[in-house]
Amino acid sequence: MSPKTLLEIYYFMRLTRAMEDRTRTLFLQGRVVGGVYTAQGHEATTVGAATMLRDGDCIVPQHRDLGMHLVRGSSPRAVMCQWLARGNSPTLGRDGQMHIGDMHHGIVPMISMLGESLPVACGVALTMKMRKRSTIVMASCGDGATNTGAFHEALNFASVQKLPIVFVIENNGYAYSTPNSKQFAIQNLSDRALAYGIPGETVDGNDVLAVIEAVGRAVEHVRGGKGPAVVECKTFRVRGHSEADKANYVPRELREEWLAKDPIKRFEAYLTTENILSEADRANIEARVKDVVNDAVTFAEQSPAPDPATVADYAFAPDGPIAIVGEPGAEDPRYVNALDTRTGKPFTTMAATTIKLPEEVGRR
Amino acid sequence: MSAVTYLEAISQAIREEMRRDEAVFLLGEDVGTYGGAFKVSAGFLEEFGPDRVIDTPMAEAAIIGSAVGAALMGMRPIAEMQFIDFITCGFDQIINMANKMYWRVGMPVPIVIRGPSGGGTRGGPFHSSSPEAWFFHAPGIKVVVPSTTYDAKGLLKAAVRDNNPVLYLEHKLLYRLPELREELPEEDYVVPLGKAITRREGEDMTILTYGAMVHQSMKAARVLEEENDLEVEVIDLRSLTPLDREAILESVKRTNKVLIVHEDTLTGGIGAELAAILAEDLFEYLDGPITRVAAPDVAFPYAPPLEEAFLPNADKILDAARKLAAY
Ligand SMILES: Cc1ncc(C[n+]2csc(CCOP(=O)(O)OP(=O)(O)O)c2C)c(N)n1
Numbered sequence: 001m002s003p004k005t006l007l008e009i010y011y012f013m014r015l016t017r018a019m020e021d022r023t024r025t026l027f028l029q030g031r032v033v034g035g036v037y038t039a040q041g042h043e044a045t046t047v048g049a050a051t052m053l054r055d056g057d058c059i060v061p062q063h064r065d066l067g068m069h070l071v072r073g074s075s076p077r078a079v080m081c082q083w084l085a086r087g088n089s090p091t092l093g094r095d096g097q098m099h100i101g102d103m104h105h106g107i108v109p110m111i112s113m114l115g116e117s118l119p120v121a122c123g124v125a126l127t128m129k130m131r132k133r134s135t136i137v138m139a140s141c142g143d144g145a146t147n148t149g150a151f152h153e154a155l156n157f158a159s160v161q162k163l164p165i166v167f168v169i170e171n172n173g174y175a176y177s178t179p180n181s182k183q184f185a186i187q188n189l190s191d192r193a194l195a196y197g198i199p200g201e202t203v204d205g206n207d208v209l210a211v212i213e214a215v216g217r218a219v220e221h222v223r224g225g226k227g228p229a230v231v232e233c234k235t236f237r238v239r240g241h242s243e244a245d246k247a248n249y250v251p252r253e254l255r256e257e258w259l260a261k262d263p264i265k266r267f268e269a270y271l272t273t274e275n276i277l278s279e280a281d282r283a284n285i286e287a288r289v290k291d292v293v294n295d296a297v298t299f300a301e302q303s304p305a306p307d308p309a310t311v312a313d314y315a316f317a318p319d320g321p322i323a324i325v326g327e328p329g330a331e332d333p334r335y336v337n338a339l340d341t342r343t344g345k346p347f348t349t350m351a352a353t354t355i356k357l358p359e360e361v362g363r364r
Numbered sequence: 365m366s367a368v369t370y371l372e373a374i375s376q377a378i379r380e381e382m383r384r385d386e387a388v389f390l391l392g393e394d395v396g397t398y399g400g401a402f403k404v405s406a407g408f409l410e411e412f413g414p415d416r417v418i419d420t421p422m423a424e425a426a427i428i429g430s431a432v433g434a435a436l437m438g439m440r441p442i443a444e445m446q447f448i449d450f451i452t453c454g455f456d457q458i459i460n461m462a463n464k465m466y467w468r469v470g471m472p473v474p475i476v477i478r479g480p481s482g483g484g485t486r487g488g489p490f491h492s493s494s495p496e497a498w499f500f501h502a503p504g505i506k507v508v509v510p511s512t513t514y515d516a517k518g519l520l521k522a523a524v525r526d527n528n529p530v531l532y533l534e535h536k537l538l539y540r541l542p543e544l545r546e547e548l549p550e551e552d553y554v555v556p557l558g559k560a561i562t563r564r565e566g567e568d569m570t571i572l573t574y575g576a577m578v579h580q581s582m583k584a585a586r587v588l589e590e591e592n593d594l595e596v597e598v599i600d601l602r603s604l605t606p607l608d609r610e611a612i613l614e615s616v617k618r619t620n621k622v623l624i625v626h627e628d629t630l631t632g633g634i635g636a637e638l639a640a641i642l643a644e645d646l647f648e649y650l651d652g653p654i655t656r657v658a659a660p661d662v663a664f665p666y667a668p669p670l671e672e673a674f675l676p677n678a679d680k681i682l683d684a685a686r687k688l689a690a691y
Contacts, residue, residue, distance in 0.1 A: 095468045103436050109469045111460050119426045120461060123433020123441070130389070130415050130439075150456075153426035160421060315503060317472035317527040324387060324438035336527055337438060340470035347470065 001212070003276045004362045009051055009208060010271060011285050011357045013043040013264050016067040018289045019076060022297060023083055027243050031301075033085040034096050036243040039064030041206065042170060044263030045233040046140075047071055048211030049168050052219045053138060056326055058106035058128075060121040060139035062114060063098055064170060064237075068140065073105055075351035076292050080300035090349045092314075092342060093306035102349040103325045103337070106135075109349075115141055115148030118167070122154050125163035125228075131324065136164040136222045144175025146189050155228070159196040162227035166218045167193075169230065170205065172237035177249045193230035205233025206263040209270070235263075281361045292355050314342045367545035370538045373513045374478075375404050377520035378442060380552070382412055385440065388524055391418035391427055392444030401446050402480060402539060424454035431475045432462045440524055445479030448533060449493045462529040463504030472527040478520070480536035482576055482627055483675055487536075488666035494575070494628035496533060500604050500637070505529040506557055507604040511538070511578035513546035515602060518555030526557060535576040543579075558606035562615070566595035569689060570615045572638055573625040574601040577676060581625050584681035594689055604634055612638065613645055620651040621688055625681055630658040652691035657684045 020038040027036040039046065046067025050059060053072065061068045066079065081089035082096055090100040090109075101109030108124060110117050121139035128135050145151055146169060158165050169189045173180060186192070193200025199221060203214040211233055218229035236258035240247040247255075271277035322337050323330035331338045340347045368376070381388045389412075390405060396419035399406030408417045420427050424445065431441040445451050451458070458477065465473045483492035499507050508523055508530060510516040516534070523530040538544055563578060564585050571581045578600045585596040597615055601608065616622045622642060624635035635656040642654055657676045665674050 090470075091468050092470075095464075099468065101469060101471075103438075103471060108433070108436060109465070109471070111464070113456055113460050116425070116429065116456055116461055119429020119457060120433035120436070122426060123430035123435070123439075124437055125433070126418075126430055127434045127437035127439055150425050150429065153421070153423040154429070156421055157423060157426040157430065161418075314467045314470070316506070317466040317474075319527060322387070322438050322440070322472060322474060322527060325436070327438075330438070337472055341472075342470045 006271060006276055007281060007285070007362045008357045009047055010267055010277065011288065011361070012047045012067060012071050013208065013267065014285060015070055015289050015292060015355070016043050016047060017264060018293050019066060019079065019296070022293050024243055026083065026297070032083045036083070037063045037097065037241070038239060038243065039066065041236050041238045041258060041263065042172065043067050044208035044211050044267065045168070045170050045205040045235050048208040049138060049140070049215045049233070051212060052215045056106065056133065056135035058108065058124050058135070058137045060108045060117050060124070060137060061098065062110050062117065062140050062142065062145070064142070065140055066098060069098065069107065070355065072107060073350050074100065074107060075349060076296035076355060077299040077351070077353070078349050080296040081303055084300045084303070085306070086300055086303035087306035088303050088348065090347065100349045102347045104331055104347070105350050107349060115145035115150040118150050118154035119157070121165055122157050122163055125158065125165045126161060128164055129161070131327070133326070134223060135326070136166060136219065138166045138168060140168040140170060142175060143169065143171040143173070143180060143183060143189060144178070146192060147183055155193065155196045155198060158228040159198050162225070164222045164225070165228040166215065166222050167228060167230045168215065169232040170235060171232055172235050174237055174241070174250065176241045188232060190230050190232040198228050198230055200230040200232065202232040202234060205235035206261045206266065208263060208267050284358050284361050288358050295353065317341065367547045368513060369540050370513045370516050370544045371402060371404060371540055373517035373548060374520055374534060375406070376548070377517045377524070378405065379408065379411070381521060381524045382416060387438060388440045388442065389416040389418065390442045390444065391420050391431065393420055393422050393446045395419060395444050400444065402536065404444070424450050425457050428454035428457035428477060429461065431477070432457060432465070432473055435473045435475045436471055440474045442476045442478060442524065445477065447491045448479040448481040448495055449490050451477065451479070451495055458499070458505065458529065459502050463502055466528065467504060473529050474527045476520070476523045476530050476532055478532035478534060480539070481533040482535040482537055483664055483671060484537040484576070486666070486668065486671065489663045492664040494533070494626070496604055497628055497633045499531050500634055505531055506606065507531045507533070508557060508602065509533045509575040509604060510602065511575055511600050513544050514548060515555050517548060518553050519557070519602060522554040522557050525554065530557070533575065537576050555602065557603045558608055559603065560599050560601045560608035560611040562597060562611070563600050564596065564598040566597035567619055568594045568596060569621040569623060569685060570597045570599060570619045571623045571625055571681070572599050572601060572612060574604065575627060577625045577627050580676065580678045581681055583678040584685060587678070587682055588685055592686065592689065594685070596685065609641065612641070616642060616646055617649050620649055622650070623655045623657065623681070623685055623688055625657045625676060627659060627676060629661050630656060631661050633658055652688050655684050655688045657681050
């Protein structure tokens with residue numbers, strides 16, 4: 001990987017952390033509607049995994065996957081509008097959290113029922129296979145979600161149909177308060193793949209380079225038409241399940257052990273030792289992160305609340321032709337799925353403003 | 365051209381839609397090589413190939429969930445439940461995934477979930493259900509129940525072309541019923557969702573019904589004419605969601621008496637909502653109590669005498685109608 005790409009990865013990890021830190025502040029100030037779920041410690045996994053995708057690929061992310069979203073181009077403004085339940089959020093205030101997506105840019109919107117997105121990922125991949133594409137799907141889930149029927153139905157169906165899906169399991173030690181030991185009686189969740197005849201690998205999920213390597217191998221396998229692959233990234237949820245959860249059930253030493261393995265610090269140390277990240281780069285990146293987060297929050301705060309008069313609207317999608325996503329002309333407004341027909345405007349999940357790494361970063 | 369069965373009409377609808385639009389495909393258990401448990405898709409695999417006629421593992425969440433994923437990609441999947449009873453195993457993919465998608469994120473989910481429903485075939489508690497009320501209650505899904513061969517084809521075509529989740533409930537008792545054989549138009553046609561049809565006109569009473577109970581109601585109406593000199597109007601709702609309120613209100617305004625008939629159990633059934641609509645909107649027009657004929661509030665029984673006791677039929681409709689007429 002080029003130094004520029006490595007710096008970009010570092011930037012997205014920092015941006016993810018900063019977005020979540022800011023969301024927590026907003027929550028503590030009572031400005032967020034509802035609960036807040038963050039993923040401190042997951043950044044190497046989410047950013048690293050998503051980095052291995054390209055145009056036309058699709059992610060099926062879950063609640064701790066802000067990092068995947070940002071790498072794939074979701075808008076920080078849209079994310080903040082979701083938390084603040086604004087009328088111009090991607091869900092028009094009808095849903096919150098990371099429940100956003102845009103099929104034309106390969107992001108399937110999640111629902112709260114964890115694990116249930118995995119069969120949906122199969123349908124996306126099935127379509128890619130039917131349409132003879134070389135694109136792939138990356139579907140993630142937590143350790144908790146691997147205990148659902150939907151997880152097993154999806155892995156099995158994907159295997160039988162040789163669907164192009166990389167399943168990324170983010171094993172962060174706990175499902176809410178329930179530790180791994182009360183959830184399953186195996187050592188590695190990648191072993192679940194064996195039962196379905198799928199290759200599975202377990203990797204240190206706090207080491208972004210290791211994640212990139214393992215996910216890279218899985219992506220290669222999947223893109224080669226050999227069917228799905230599983231990568232378990234072992235990480236840790238160093239904060240509570242939600243910001244309302246003090247997580248007293250997590251032994252202090254365990255948390256400290258993982259805090260010491262913080263993925264951003266580790267990557268930063270590597271980049272510094274290798275002379276990839278200069279002081280100027282770091283300052284530049286920090287400034288960009290700050291700008292992007294501030295812009296997102298300001299935008300969301302200035303955005304209108306939803307109009308109560310619309311509460312019963314949009315019960316059903318209108319009639320009309322539907323385009324097959326990813327095919328030429330699919331974004332022609334005559335298609336019912338091209339624009340958000342609720343508003344008559346483009347979908348707002350994707351970033352309209354640039355959140356990319358500043359040009360000058362990495363220039364020598 | 366020969367007369368076809370209700371089942372053949374369903375088969376024709378799927379085949380013609382698959383020929384018309386390459387986005388349409390079929391997935392479900394045993395739908396390919398075997399042609400479906402009831403042979404709805406016999407010959408499909410040969411015509412369309414394994415990419416568009418997909419034999420799935422026995423896994424309803426995978427079937428419906430995959431249909432949702434494909435629909436998000438712009439496809440128009442038809443997901444078959446081998447028996448509609450098994451839809452419960454994929455419930456969440458409908459209620460939380462498919463139904464809320466457009467309202468939540470503005471992305472249409474054009475899927476049809478279909479399968480054999482209803483009793484009278486000695487199927488017992490797990491192969492006889494009428495699940496419409498669960499989905500009637502849930503926002504975001506249309507519910508369609510054809511009672512005739514013509515409608516079976518036309519409603520299914522409309523369902524496939526609709527941009528929303530549609531639950532299409534076939535009644536397995538009607539599949540090969542000789543009386544339902546019908547010559548269908550050569551040309552393409554649809555029966556629009558949300559439009560009821562008057563099966564029989566009358567001024568003395570309205571029967572609101574759908575599915576297999578349309579035929580029991582028609583039978584009862586004929587007897588009431590012959591024996592009691594009563595002109596009973598029979599309205600076949602055809603679509604439960606969207607409901608044709610206009611047709612319902614127009615008829616009851618004229619007849620002033622209404623009997624609601626459904627095969628599903630009584631409490632919280634479609635009849636409860638119809639009764640509420642009538643009580644709210646036509647209070648002054650009613651000359652008798654809104655009356656319901658439905659199955660008792662227990663699970664579907666297996667033994668023939670129990671099944672007969674459980675299911676509404678023409679005799680039970682007659683009893684209720686006579687009481688209502690005399691009111
Ligand atoms: C199917 C389902 N049941 C219960 C919940 C409530 N819940 C929210 S998060 C959570 C734990 C999820 O654990 P895991 O999948 O490991 O993901 P993590 O939150 O640890 O990232 C639970 C039980 C849910 N969201 N979905």
